[in-house]
Amino acid sequence: MQIREGAVEIEVPEQESEGIDDAVFFNPVQELNRDLTVAALRAYREREERANSYLDAMAASGARGVRAAVDGWDVTLCDLDPDAVALCERNLERNGVEGEVVERDVNALLHESVYDVVDIDPFGTPMPFADAALANTRDLVCVTATDTAPLCGAHFDSGVRKYSAIPRNTEYHAEMGLRVLVSALVRTAARYDVGATPILSHATNHYARTYLDLDHSATDANEAIDGLGHVHHCEDCLHRESEPGLIAHPPETCPNCGGNRVLTAGPIWLGQLTDSEFAAATREQVSEDMGTAEDCRDLLDTLEDELDEPTHFDQHKLCKQWTRSAVAMDDFLEQLRDAGYEATRAHYGGTTFKTDAAVSEIEAATSE
Numbered sequence: 001m002q003i004r005e006g007a008v009e010i011e012v013p014e015q016e017s018e019g020i021d022d023a024v025f026f027n028p029v030q031e032l033n034r035d036l037t038v039a040a041l042r043a044y045r046e047r048e049e050r051a052n053s054y055l056d057a058m059a060a061s062g063a064r065g066v067r068a069a070v071d072g073w074d075v076t077l078c079d080l081d082p083d084a085v086a087l088c089e090r091n092l093e094r095n096g097v098e099g100e101v102v103e104r105d106v107n108a109l110l111h112e113s114v115y116d117v118v119d120i121d122p123f124g125t126p127m128p129f130a131d132a133a134l135a136n137t138r139d140l141v142c143v144t145a146t147d148t149a150p151l152c153g154a155h156f157d158s159g160v161r162k163y164s165a166i167p168r169n170t171e172y173h174a175e176m177g178l179r180v181l182v183s184a185l186v187r188t189a190a191r192y193d194v195g196a197t198p199i200l201s202h203a204t205n206h207y208a209r210t211y212l213d214l215d216h217s218a219t220d221a222n223e224a225i226d227g228l229g230h231v232h233h234c235e236d237c238l239h240r241e242s243e244p245g246l247i248a249h250p251p252e253t254c255p256n257c258g259g260n261r262v263l264t265a266g267p268i269w270l271g272q273l274t275d276s277e278f279a280a281a282t283r284e285q286v287s288e289d290m291g292t293a294e295d296c297r298d299l300l301d302t303l304e305d306e307l308d309e310p311t312h313f314d315q316h317k318l319c320k321q322w323t324r325s326a327v328a329m330d331d332f333l334e335q336l337r338d339a340g341y342e343a344t345r346a347h348y349g350g351t352t353f354k355t356d357a358a359v360s361e362i363e364a365a366t367s368e
């Protein structure tokens with residue numbers, strides 16, 4: 001089957017409806033992820049002019065790598081699967097672009113060759129590829145994780161094993177997942193004296209995606225570690241507090257309601273997940289040929305403005321907790337701002353928001 005995505009036409013296998021089969025993998029639902037990748041690569045090249053080579057580390061059909069090649073990147077497409085490699089070659093040729101196609105375990109490839117940008121897009125967790133990618137890439141590592149249940153604490157033991165952190169299943173689970181993922185990646189990079197800084201991150205449709213800008217020095221790695229910490233979350237009243245540093249001091253009881261059902265998650269990434277300027281620059285690079293252009297722009301608008309706070313709230317969940325009716329989001333946020341707090345929408349859902357107000361302050365400010 002032929003499909004058009006962005007400026008390219010690619011051949012992709014028909015996918016069986018149930019799970020993963022023998023065919024080379026292609027997920028049409030990830031089009032937004034791929035469109036955003038192309039836009040982010042364009043924005044990144046303006047920021048870091050020396051960036052020139054791009055490794056599509058798990059290429060499958062080559063959809064990402066071929067699109068990057070059409071955009072002028074010096075691309076390498078890698079996959080373990082010989083059928084995928086053959087398909088990548090055909091898809092490069094079909095679009096009249098050059099690229100190296102490698103049938104290899106990408107962990108081995110990454111220890112042999114250095115790339116400016118590496119894109120890790122595996123089935124499930126990216127952690128088996130994190131060491132090789134973060135130790136050896138020059139500028140930017142883009143990572144997708146689809147194992148959202150371990151990441152957000154719904155599959156607790158798996159999350160602990162894969163990410164060496166305590167994830168907690170809170171009502172802000174998508175953000176918990178993103179922050180657990182970034183934490184694990186930042187700690188992995190730091191082992192190689194690499195400082196990894198997220199410049200664009202989002203949690204969308206059952207996956208988490210982050211773009212990590214790399215600086216190669218022990219000082220940068222130390223600074224990145226400073227972005228880690230813990231969140232203490234009360235299951236009774238939804239109050240939460242964050243605590244920077246690798247040593248946690250969980251309160252015995254909730255400082256807001258006195259309850260004893262306080263969960264501590266960490267080390268998670270407490271720092272900025274998205275650089276507003278980079279989100280805006282990426283939005284400028286979204287082009288009309290992208291099938292998800294409108295959704296990309298909406299998402300990037302929200303990301304640009306999203307307040308830099310470690311957890312978000314959901315108005316509907318709060319109102320349910322307070323047995324109150326929800327109101328229009330704009331009115332709700334206006335009430336918070338009128339009371340002197342900062343408040344913005346968050347990208348995790350239509351009724352999610354970020355604020356510097358504590359849960360008791362939100363309740364008081366919006367009670368009218």
Ligand SMILES: C[S@@+](CC[C@H](N)C(=O)[O-])C[C@H]1O[C@@H](n2cnc3c(N)ncnc32)[C@H](O)[C@@H]1O
Nearest residue numbers: 025058059060063079080081105106121122123
């Ligand atoms: C989720 S698919 C990639 C989808 C693709 N990036 C896209 O945007 O459509 C994962 C791919 O990783 C490949 N893969 C799995 N382990 C690998 C490894 N160790 N080295 C290279 N490729 C690998 C699989 O063969 C599969 O094609």
Ligand SMILES: [Zn+2]
Nearest residue numbers: 234237254257
């Ligand atoms: Zn409480």
